Amino acid sequence: MAKTALITGASQGIGAAIGKKLASDGFNIAVNCYSEREVENGGNQVVEACRSCGVEAECFIGDVSNFDSCAEMVKAVKARFGTIDVLVNNAGITKDGLLARMSEAQFDAVAAVNFKGVFNMTRHVSGVMMRQRSGHIINITSVAGLYGNPGQFNYSATKAGVVGMTLTAAKELGPRNITVNAVAPGFIETPMTDVLTDEQKAAALSSVPLGRFGKPEEIAAAVAFLASDAAGYISGQVIVVDGAMSM
Numbered sequence: 001m002a003k004t005a006l007i008t009g010a011s012q013g014i015g016a017a018i019g020k021k022l023a024s025d026g027f028n029i030a031v032n033c034y035s036e037r038e039v040e041n042g043g044n045q046v047v048e049a050c051r052s053c054g055v056e057a058e059c060f061i062g063d064v065s066n067f068d069s070c071a072e073m074v075k076a077v078k079a080r081f082g083t084i085d086v087l088v089n090n091a092g093i094t095k096d097g098l099l100a101r102m103s104e105a106q107f108d109a110v111a112a113v114n115f116k117g118v119f120n121m122t123r124h125v126s127g128v129m130m131r132q133r134s135g136h137i138i139n140i141t142s143v144a145g146l147y148g149n150p151g152q153f154n155y156s157a158t159k160a161g162v163v164g165m166t167l168t169a170a171k172e173l174g175p176r177n178i179t180v181n182a183v184a185p186g187f188i189e190t191p192m193t194d195v196l197t198d199e200q201k202a203a204a205l206s207s208v209p210l211g212r213f214g215k216p217e218e219i220a221a222a223v224a225f226l227a228s229d230a231a232g233y234i235s236g237q238v239i240v241v242d243g244a245m246s247m
């Protein structure tokens with residue numbers, strides 16, 4: 001039976017690339033979209049691209065920041081595909097600003113999606129995986145969570161929190177044959193980074209020894225490795241994919 005991968009925030013950017021890569025590796029794909037708008041503005045195209053690889057794929061609407069919404073989504077994916085073998089916690093947002101001017105709303109919004117969202121999804125999917133006695137969970141963190149980044153107090157805090165959740169989940173779920181790892185991208189060309197000014201992009205680029213920004217497919221490749229049998233003995237790790245930017 002084909003294995004199933006559930007990817008959050010998969011209608012565009014890194015999540016879409018992960019969905020397509022895992023489909024080409026033979027996984028059935030559950031494409032989580034935040035709302036009907038994302039289904040129409042990208043989710044359906046991702047599903048079609050996955051199906052063209054010969055696997056089954058479908059969009060599942062759900063808000064990762066909402067505990068009950070995640071429970072319903074996980075139930076629906078399990079009912080549709082029978083198993084959940086890979087969970088990729090990819091959904092994320094930014095609401096950048098210097099600490100001195102950051103509002104409580106800016107902090108809470110980012111914490112709800114990037115931090116609590118990982119708890120919500122992992123909490124529900126880990127139950128399925130524990131009963132299966134197998135699974136791979138891959139969390140998308142960021143180099144900002146490892147090294148900090150001015151203007152991203154909220155974002156870097158949530159991404160550091162994701163590393164903590166990754167390490168603890170690896171220890172708790174390891175005895176049930178579940179691996180838990182994180183991938184920490186540097187600067188990747190997606191809608192999230194498109195909004196930065198040319199000045200901000202030039203500043204970021206000057207700190208990348210490889211001399212270019214990363215592509216979503218380069219993050220997807222690392223995720224696909226961690227989701228594969230070849231990575232069965234790797235757990236509790238954070239793989240940095242940043243063109244040596246944070247070295």
Ligand code: NAP
Pocket residue numbers: 008009010011012013014015032033034035038062063064065089090091092093113140141142143184185186187188189190191192193
């Ligand atoms: P993106 O293009 O903005 O994609 C993020 C996706 O998450 C969007 O589809 C977004 O939907 C979705 N999402 C937001 N809130 C959600 C919610 N409550 N429930 C479900 N889905 C939700 O960003 P990306 O660059 O691909 O980022 C993907 C992940 O990589 C994020 O965790 C990000 O922090 C991380 N990352 C990115 C970079 C980079 O340079 N791009 C670097 C380091 C880490 P909407 O469009 O509706 O908001």
